[in-house]
Amino acid sequence: MGVIDWNEKKPQGEAAEDAQQGGTDGQEFAADAAKADAEVAKLASDLEELRQTLLRRQADFDNYRKRVERERAEDSKRTTGRLIEALLPVIDSFEQALAAHREPEYANYQKGFELIYKQLLENITKLGAERVEPLGRPFDPHTHQAMDRTETSEYPDGTILQVFQPGYVFHGRVLRPAMVRVAVQHSHASKEAAN
Secondary structure: OOOOOOOOOOOHHHHHHHHHHHHHHHHHHHHHHHHHHHHHHHHHHHHHHHHHHHHHHHHHHHHHHHHHHHHHHHHHHHHHHHHHHHHHHHHHHHHHHHHHOOOHHHHHHHHHHHHHHHHHHHHHHHOOEEEEOOOOOEOOOOOEEEEEEEEOOOOOOOEEEEEEEOEEEEOOEEEEOEEEEEEEOOOHHHHHHHO
């Protein structure tokens, strides 16, 4: 057998075939590379779309969670408000009982009632209720209910002269308006009617 010389020149026909085959391989490689680039671009696009979907889902979930928390807080406030409204007549009864018996023989009972009354007021205040004490202040139809009016020139028009029943506010919402007597100025018509 003979020794093969790799440096030996190939006949012209074989060289042309190799060049043509190399060109075909190059074209196939370029086509494969373009196809791979297209697939990578499509995958990158799909990935970005999935990221955007994930971000939207996270934002939707955060909004849902916040809405549920707000609704729970509002439900809690409504429930507490109803409880306080139910306790207001009890407080009124305590006030009436304390005012009715000022005699010395009721002193021990009065101390006990005052203690219970104070605890009850402190507890509804901790729950968020505020007592409306409007005596001497201008009448506000949003927080006061006028039960009576008194003509007088001693006080400015609309001044609250007497509180029949205190009002209560819970987180800015009026649970019960204060029932009051309001001062009104003497009018000329009432003076003429009196003559």
